[in-house]
Amino acid sequence: MLIHVVISGIATGCIYSLMALGLTLIYKATEHVNFAQGDMAMLSGFVAFTFFEWLKLPLPLVFCLTLLFSIGLGLAMEFLLVKPAIRGPHFNVFIITLGASIVLQSASGLIWSHDQFPFPSLFPDKNLVLGPVQTDAGSVGIIATTLVLMLILFLFFKYTKVGTSLRAVSQSHRAALLMGVSVRRSFALAWAISGLVSGIAAFLIAPVVFLSTQMGLVVINGFAAAIMGGWGSFPGAVIGGISLGVLENVAPYYFPPQIKGIIPFAVLVGVLVIRPTGIMGEKRQRRV
C-alpha cells in the first residue's frame, strides 16, 4: 500500500517539478521571479477546456493548440510586463508578476466563473500492475510525460546552439552579449519555454485537482520545491519537486491528515531557516 502512495506522491511531485522548472528557467536567464507561473498554467488549462468542451476539437489537436497558446502567453508576459520594467530592481518585477497573477485569476473568474470543471485526462483511466506494484495509469503517464519533457529540455540546453546561448546568458549577460548573443531575445525565449512548460503542466494538473481559478496556487508548491532543491538549479527543481510530492503524500499516514495543506509552507520555512541553499544549491558569493 505504501508503495502506491509513494508512486502517486512521485506523480504529484512531477507536477511540482514542472512548476519549479518553469520558475528556474526564467530565474536562470533573467534573474526574475515569476509569481504568475501557476496562473499561466491555469489560463492554459481554461483555454484547453474551451477548445475541448465548447469547440469540440479532438484532444491531440487541443493539446497542440494549447501549447502554442502557452508559448504566446509567455512571450506576451515578457513583452508587456517585464520589458517595460527591465531597468528597475528585480523587486519591481516580482511585484508586477504578483499583479499579473491577480489579473489572470480574476479575469479567468470573469470569463469562466470560479466553479470547478472536470478536465479530460490524456491517459486512460485504468489500473496497471507492474510485478508486485499496482498503480494507476494516470500517475505513470504524469511521470513519463515529465521525464520526456526533462530529457528534451536537457538535450536542448546541452546540444543546441540556442540552448547553449541561453546558458551563456544565465552565466553573464555582458559576456554573452560580447559573444554575439542577443540577451533580449534570450529573455523572450526563456519566457516562451517557461510558458510551454506551464502549458504542459496544465494538462497534467487539471485532471487531478479539477480545473478552477484556484489552480494557480500550485505555484507556491513550485516555489517550495525549487527552494527545497536549491533555488536556481535544474536538477534541484526536479529533486525538490519529487521529494515534496512524496513527503506530502506520505505524511498524512503518520501525522493528522490536516498536515497535508501545511507541508509546502512548513518545508519552505524549514528549508529557509536551516539550509537556505537547499539540497543541490551551491553557496553564491554576492557581488557588490
Next chain:
Amino acid sequence: MRRITAFHWSIVTAACLAMFLLSPLVLSRYLVFILNLLAIYALVSIGLNFVTGYTGQISVGHAGFLALGAYFTAIVATKAPYLPFYVILPMAGCFAGLIGFLLGIPILRLRGFYIAMATLAFGVVISQIALEWRGLTHGDEGFKVTSAFIGSFVFDSDKKLFYLVQPFAIVLILAAHNIVSTRVGRAFVAVRDSENVAQTLGINLSWSKTSAFALSAFYAGFAGGLFAYVVSHITPDSFSLTISIDFIAMIVIGGMGSILGSIIGAVILTGIQQLLGSLPEIQMLIFGVSLIIFMIFMPRGISGVISSLATATRAGKRLSSEQEAGEKGA
C-alpha cells in the same frame, strides 16, 4: 502676500483634527465604520512600509501579524475580562512584534526573494492554524470578541468605537512619522539603498532589518487588536493571502517609503473595496492592473508623484525668482 507661518499651519491642523474627531456626529453609522477600518488598514500599511518601503525587504505575510493581534485580543479579552482594552491592545502589538522579531532573526539573513517566500508561508501557516486549532480560535465558526470598555462605558457601536480607534491611530501615525526621521529610520533607508554602504557606515544590518520587521509586526498586531474590536467577529478568512497582497497593493499605490503614501494607499484600496463590494472580480482586476501599472510607470506611488510635483513647483519658483533678480540686475 503675508507668509504662512508655522503658527497658521498649526491652527489649520487643529481645525482639521477637530472636524475629524467630531465627524461621527454628522456621518452615517456605515461611514464611521469605514473610517475605523481605514485607520486600521492605514496602520498595517505603515507597518508594512517600515519593512518594505523603508528597509527594502518584502513581506507577503502581513495578514498573519494582523491575525496574531486580532486573535490575541479576542482570546485575552475573553479569558481575562477584567483587563481593559488599553492594556490588551499594546500587549497584542508586542505579542505580534515578538513573533515578528523571532521570525526575523532567521529569515532576514536571506536575500529579498527568499524573504518574500518565507513571509508568504508564515502568513498562510498562521491562517491555517487559526482554522484548525478549534479549541483556541473556534475555527471557521469565528470568534466573538468581547466589547472594549472603560468602567461602565462599553464601546458597543461603530460611533463609540471611533473614539477608541482613531486616538490610537493618530498617536501611532505620529510616532511612525517621528521614527522614520530619527537615526533608526534613516538606518532603515540606508539598508534599503545599499547594504554595503550601510554596513560601512557602522549600521548593524541584521539588527536594523530585524527591528524594522519587529516594529512592522507591532503595528500590524496593534491594528489587528483594533480590527477585532471593530468587526467584533473574526474568522480565519479575514487574514488570507489575498489580504496580505492587498496590503502590498496599498503601499505600492500609495507610495513606498512614505507615511503619507501608506495612508493614501489605505484610503484608495478601502474606497475601491467598499464601492465594488458586490463585484469582487472587478475589484481584484483593478488591484492587479494597478499593481502592474504603478510598478512600471510610477514605482514610487502617488506620494512619489506628489513629492516630485512639489519639488518641481519649488524649483520652478526658484528659477523664476532668479530670473527676476537677473533682469533687475541687468
